[in-house]
Amino acid sequence: EIRKKALYRVTPDYSISMLHEWRKDGTNIRYLAEATPDTADYINGLLRMHAVDEIILYNVPFILGSGRHFFKSALPKQHWTLSSVKSYPNGVCRSIYTLDK
Numbered sequence: 001e002i003r004k005k006a007l008y009r010v011t012p013d014y015s016i017s018m019l020h021e022w023r024k025d026g027t028n029i030r031y032l033a034e035a036t037p038d039t040a041d042y043i044n045g046l047l048r049m050h051a052v053d054e055i056i057l058y059n060v061p062f063i064l065g066s067g068r069h070f071f072k073s074a075l076p077k078q079h080w081t082l083s084s085v086k087s088y089p090n091g092v093c094r095s096i097y098t099l100d101k
Contacts, residue, residue, distance in 0.1 A: 009034075012042040019051045047075050053099045055080065061091040 010019065010033040019031065033052075035043045046052050080097040087093050 010046075012039060016042075016045045016049050016051060019046070019049075044071070044075065047071070047078075050076065050078075055097045057095045057097070059093045059095070 010031045033039070033043060033046060043052075079100040081100055082095060083098045084096040085093065
């Protein structure tokens with residue numbers, strides 16, 4: 001559903017500064033950037049440039065090794081509000097955070 005609503009799927013091929021400029025122009029376009037081990041540095045760049053206004057986290061009840069941190073140190077201080085939580089029968093929990101303006 002999230003992928004269907006996104007007009008663009010943002011990948012590291014998109015310049016972070018370009019996305020930041022589009023956001024400043026006030027365009028009301030939904031972009032989706034999925035955090036994976038391959039895109040973690042790009043996602044952190046989006047956070048540093050204040051190009052993210054919503055974070056959707058899925059917690060999966062599965063532990064595998066030591067894992068990888070997506071939110072790295074030296075990110076700017078931002079305040080986020082938990083706007084929705086949904087639990088699924090398989091134990092997965094979705095939390096949606098919106099950036100406080």
